[in-house]
Amino acid sequence: MTLNGLILSSFTGRGVAAILVALAGASSQAAGAEGLPPAPVAAPAVHAVNATQATMLAATRAGARIVAVGDHGIVLLSDDGGKSHRQSKSVPLDATLTSVTFADGKQGWAAGHWGAILHTEDGGETWSQQRGDIKQDRPLFAIHFFDATHGVAVGLWSLVLVTEDGGKAWQTVEMPIPEGAKKADLNLLGLFVDDKGRLFAAAERGMVLRSDDRGSHWAYLPTGYKGSFWTGLVAADGAILAAGLRGSLYRSTDYGRTWSRIDTQSKSSITDLARAGSQIVGVGLDGLILRSADNGASFKAEVRDDHASLTALAFNAAGQPVLYSRQGVVLPDDKAK
Template structure:
């Protein structure tokens, strides 16, 4: 889950105009994101629940999910039914959403967009946009109603201390062996003490106690991490390409690769009912009952790519995909 009311969302590899939507299907086309866009409101459509969803979060009992074309979906029935938010001021891809309480939340996405809602996702307002260059934001996290951070392409890291009214760049040090900070930053998350972590490219995890001064943690992995989570017991998990999951039980000082029987890239994590669940592409879901040390998996017959997870108010997992909300086929055998 993302933050106090979070579910979460995973991120992407290194591609031009980076986004998971491009990685999965190249569906974020030039027609959807023009070269020099004007901010236009998202269209209301009956097909909203079939849009690619890239992130979901809890706003109290409500589930709020975001994705392609600026679509925001809301559910007040624990994920049983969704409706489209009536007022979203952009129709570009939204990549992540985070709520600090049952009403106040932020969404980020392409063109460096930051949106804020104060009514649990019913309506949104633009707090930041940069249409001069499509340097997308991939993840957002707030410590409280004032202090927040968002991360994205080419080591883009911005912070706010006024609830998102203004945003300032945070200068990162160069990674070990590099001349400048240019890694794609995929997912920002925090532990209960407020320590911040960022899952990034080339096996890098960034860590900060104050959001301004950052260090790099060496996991020993060379590929891209897309997502991360801090478990209820403080254990860190990060996941990425080809089913790779790494685990740390000492606040990131040392890392060990988790055992997994599947090689489907990891897009999201959730913790519920004493289990950790990892969502993967190719219709894969992995489960761990030993704190993330090992995972066993199942795969859907249709190979529908899982893109985001959310735990509803009853502790049940709600899954999202390239084709919107995932409805499990009845009695589908595990493989």
């Protein structure tokens, strides 16, 4: 994948932090850049007839509804299992959204560039802004809410925010310095939880982080890998998976103490993982789709005929994966020809 010169010096090798900027068509805010991306527009995201073709960067379920977010504040909703999508009625910010989470069928949050955090109380139909910082583009890459009050958002250079009041106020967490480093400056690129509420962050430099207290304190879990992890999940049997650059996927069955590399039969970067029961599906660049029926111990790889740059997926209520890409909503392969 060509990033058209958008990965500048301080983003080199930093995985999805640069990829997200490139996918969104924004300029990097790294040292040496000529300027920041355009400041977010404090007005509803433009309603476009081709909204379903916009770059989508994250997707999740809100009850039976699928909610996907992406470029220019576009939020897409599907109430028929992904067969069709429509744009949200109102989004107050024209900025790239990188992550979305729901505590239930109504209460949801999205995060993105310029440190923006948006909130919805009606399943994604309308959104209000809870946080933003137009003085610096320090993007948030992932957000997760445990319930309607407790949430965590993470982003560039070890930025971690926590809330205990549903996002009305956010507090910055001072992160510990990783062993052998001079400061805490890892890009934190994905969030996922296990069934006991333990929170994990996928990060660069082959690192996974774990918090047992909803984001207030963190421990580093080195995997032995040196590249960036963009995504992860906890399988039904408790195994932890982290995936990212060049088809890299690592698995731990002892809460992150030791890790083994899983062969994905691919060098295409993995952008998202999701599961329904024991079924795990991963997607990636170059049309990569990974499937596992054994809690991530092994995967079968396939490549879509259109080689679409897949960026996100969510399972519908029927347990079928709905895919998203740089070009928006992805049709099933047999309909894309």
